[in-house]
Amino acid sequence: MYGNIGANPLSEEAIQSPNHERSHLAPYTRFDNNFSQEAFTTKKLQIIFMKKHSEELSHLKKCLQREVMVSEKPFSWSKTIHKAIKCPDRRFYFWWRIANYLYRDGVAKKLAIRINRNLRNKYGLDIKLGAVIGEGLSISHYVGIVIADCCTIGKNFYIKQNVTIGVKHNDQQGKIYIGDNVNIGANSCIIGNNLYIGDNVTVGAMSFINKHIPVNCTVYTPKSENIEIVKKPE
Known part of the structure; x- marks a missing residue:
């Protein structure tokens, strides 16, 4: 259905072939109907994947290895594209990492913005492309998550639904x-200016954080255990 997954569609010989886009690119761009097939032309693939000695590209590959390949190999x-085709739950990570790379490296910002807009419409979250997120990102439920451009986040970041991290x-x-x-627990809000949250921190659900949090701790906003029940008039 998807052609020869084991073949390398990005080799110089394949790219130079006149049938390259029909025989190699088309199968890979069809695996998500929410993105147009023109998103990755041969020229853009050359720019994105054949670029050498780029710190951003190295970061992209590490993230895709952890989040899409999910392998130590x-x-x-x-293999990354095959997993993105085979495992729908990994497609968000694939597309957002590609868009984040395109935007931050300045390769194709307009294309990156278009991909991220499609992700926002499909998954119901808004992770800005200026954000820096280390490998091992894990999202429990996509809906309602907002992460601003100003965020720099480390490895193995786990976030749940309806979380806002902003300015x-x-x-x-x-x-x-x-x-x-x-x-980060569900329905939490992290707002600040030069705010630091240390390593190995757990933020409880429905917490509001606007102060520095030291390493190796659990933080939460105390909540009332009282529940008021008011009977409706008959």
């Missing part, structure tokens, strides 16, 4: 720094 584009003011210069192995 060396990174492979063919106090639209024109603020400060960032939000989140360390490695951080777990």
Whole structure:
């Protein structure tokens, strides 16, 4: 159905072939109907994947290896694309990582914005492309998540639904720094300017965080255990 997954569609010989786009690119661009087939032309694939000595590209491959391949084996584009086709739950990570790379590396910002807009419409979350997120991103439920451009987040970041990580003011210069192995509970809000959250932190559900959080701790907003029940008039 998807052609020869084991073949390398990005080799110089394949790219130079006049039948390359029909025989190699088309199968890979069909695996998600929410994205147009023109999203990745031969020229853009050359720019994206054949670029060498790029720190952003190295980061992209590490993230795709952890989140899409889900393997300790060396990174492979063919295996990554195969997993994105075979495992629908990994497609968001594939597309967002590609868009994040295109945007941050300045390769094709307009294409990146278009991909991210489609992701927002399909999954119901808004992770800005200026955000820096280490490998091992894990999202429990996509709906309602908002992460601003100003965020720098470490490895193994686990986030649940309806979480907002953002700024106090639209024109603020400060960032939000989140360390490695951080777990954010559902319906939490992290707002600040030069806010630091350390490594190995767990944020409880329905918490409001606007202060620095040290490493190796659990933080939550205390909640009332009282539940008021008012009977409706008959």
